[in-house]
Amino acid sequence: MSKTHDHTAMPKGRDIPILLLGIIGIGTSGPLIAKSIMPVPTLIFWRNLAGSLIMAPFALRKREWSTPEQRRAIAIAALSGVFLALHFIGFFVAMRFTSVAAGTALTALQPIFSAIYVRSQGGHIAKLSLFGMAVAFASVLVITGVDFNLSMRAFEGDLFAIGCAALAATYVMFGSKVQATISTSTYTTVCYGVCALTALPMIFITSSTVIAFPKVQWLWLFLLVIGAQILGHTMFNLALKRLSPVVVSLIVFFEVPVAAIFALIWLHQKPSAGILPGIVGILIGCSIFVLGRNSK
Numbered sequence: 001m002s003k004t005h006d007h008t009a010m011p012k013g014r015d016i017p018i019l020l021l022g023i024i025g026i027g028t029s030g031p032l033i034a035k036s037i038m039p040v041p042t043l044i045f046w047r048n049l050a051g052s053l054i055m056a057p058f059a060l061r062k063r064e065w066s067t068p069e070q071r072r073a074i075a076i077a078a079l080s081g082v083f084l085a086l087h088f089i090g091f092f093v094a095m096r097f098t099s100v101a102a103g104t105a106l107t108a109l110q111p112i113f114s115a116i117y118v119r120s121q122g123g124h125i126a127k128l129s130l131f132g133m134a135v136a137f138a139s140v141l142v143i144t145g146v147d148f149n150l151s152m153r154a155f156e157g158d159l160f161a162i163g164c165a166a167l168a169a170t171y172v173m174f175g176s177k178v179q180a181t182i183s184t185s186t187y188t189t190v191c192y193g194v195c196a197l198t199a200l201p202m203i204f205i206t207s208s209t210v211i212a213f214p215k216v217q218w219l220w221l222f223l224l225v226i227g228a229q230i231l232g233h234t235m236f237n238l239a240l241k242r243l244s245p246v247v248v249s250l251i252v253f254f255e256v257p258v259a260a261i262f263a264l265i266w267l268h269q270k271p272s273a274g275i276l277p278g279i280v281g282i283l284i285g286c287s288i289f290v291l292g293r294n295s296k
Contacts, residue, residue, distance in 0.1 A: 010247060010286075011239065011243055011247070011251070015239050015242060015243060018235050018238055018239050019235065019236070019239055019248075019251050021231050021235045022231065022232055022233075022235035022236045022239065022251070023251065023252075023254045023255055023258055024227075024231065024258060025226075025227045025228055025229075025230070025231025025232030025233075025235060026227075026228055026231075026232035026233070026236070026252065026255045026258075027232075027254075027255045027257075027258025027259045027261070027262055028223065028224070028227035028228055028232075028258075028259075028262055029091075029224065029227070029228035029232060029255075029259070030091075030095050030103060030259045030262075030263065031259060031262040031263045031265075031266045031267055032220050032223055032224045032227070032228070032262075032266075033091070033092055033095040033096075033224070034095050034096070034263070034267055035220050035266060035267065036217060036220045036221065036224075037213070037217060038209070038213060038217055038220075038221065039203070039206065039208035039209060040088075040089060040092040040093060040096070040202075040208075041089075041199045041200075041202035041203045041206055041208050042203055042208050042209065042210055043088075043092060043221070043224070044085060044088045044089065044092065044195065044196070044199035044202075045196050045199040045200055045203060045210075046196075046221055046225075047088075047196075047221065047224055047225055047228075047229055048081075048084075048085075048088075048192040048193070048195040048196035048199070048229070049192075049193070049196040050221075050225040050229070051188065051192040051225060051229040051230060051233070051234070052188070052189050052190075052191075052192035052193035052195075052196060054225075054230060055185050055188045055189045055192065055234065056189045056193075058183075058185035058189075059183070059185040059186040059188075059189040059190075061185075062182075062183050062185060062186050064181075064182045064183060064186045069181050070181060070182055072181075073178040073181040073182045073187075074178075074182065074186070074190055076174055076177065076178045077174070077175075077178050077182070077186070077187045077190040077191045077194075078190055078191070078194045079174060079194075080170075080171050080174035080175060080178070080187075080191045080194075081190065081191040081192065081193065081194025081195040081197075081198065082194060082195070082198050083167050083170045083171045083174065084167075084171045084191060084192075084195045085194075085195040085196075085198035085199050086164075086167045086198075087164045087167035087168045087171055088164075088195070088199075089164070089199075089202075090160045090161065090163045090164025090167060091103070091107055091160075091161065091164045091168075093157065093160045094106070094107070094157045094158070094160040094161035094164065095157075096157070097153050097154060097156055097157025097160065098153075098154040098155075098156075098157030098158055098161065099154070099269065102154070102157070102158060102161070103157060103158070103160075103161045105140045105141060105143070105161075105256055106158055106161035106162050106165060107161045107162075107164055107165045107168065108137065108140050108165070108252060108253050108255065108256055109137065109162060109165035109166075110165045110166075110168045110169045110172070110249045110252055111133055111137075111169075111246055111249035111250040111252065111253070112133065112137065112165075113165055113166045113168075113169035113170075113249075114169040114172060114173065114245050114246045114249040115130060115133060115246050117169060117170075117173055118244070118245070118246055125246065128288060128291065129288070129289045131288060132284075132285045132286065132287070132288030132289030132291070133250060133285065133289055134285070135281060135284060135285035135288055136250065136253050136281065136282045136284075136285025136286055136289070137253070137285070138281065138285075139253075139277075139278045139279070139280075139281025139282045139284075139285055140253055140256050140278065140282065141278075142274040142277060142278040142281060143256055143257055143260060143271070143274050143275050143278030143279070168249075169245075169249060171191075172236075172240065172245045172248060172249055173245050175187060175191070175237050175240050175245070176240045176244070176245040176248075179237070179240055179241045180241075184234065184237050184238045184240075184241060187237060188233070188234050188237055192229070192233075236248055236251075236252070250286065250289060253282050253285075253286075254282060256278075256282075257271075257275055257278065257279050257282075260275055
């Protein structure tokens, strides 16, 4: 994987609108999860089952299961679905335990974990680019004002968010690897489907409600599927066919201000005074990341 990607090449052409849709879509995730009263396993199950069923017709047209390489890729996609389920558990719990802004910010550690993984596999990311990534992440903290000192419950939520950042990086790495062999539609159909199946036993273990919810809760779920799952995760997965997982993970930093805006609109959680300088800082960090591509 490290040999097939320029790990600091930024998006261009059609990948720019694809990633913009992804940022907007994924930015709706935290606020919608915070609004929902559905148990975590139930949300994970319905969200990913719906995403898999939406993508399945496109995957079936591809018929990408005939060669050994394709079947190996499908097996890795299934493993990716397990990691995605664990990521969702961490993220959903974080949204319930801590603020949307803090949980989203710490989940944005994902590119740091991606960079560590790439470097451990022999991929090159220049020190200046890593510094740019650190500047971008520091700017995320400026936006959110992470709430480690609010309560033990919030601190536990922050730990869940950090853990799910590492799991998200693993999921993205798998997605980058297998989409050299199979299409995004096949990958997401398998990945989302296995994610849903992984969550299913948790519903019964925790005795979670599956269907009996008010109509408005199904509306939040529908918006979560369309926004975060299809426009968010699927668009990012589509970009992974051409971009390094490190770069795609870096773009996820912009989820934070988007999530803060949606949290203001839907949850009346007022964003911090650092949102504008934080956005500028993210842009500066991303610029340093790109400028460092030719340095050592």
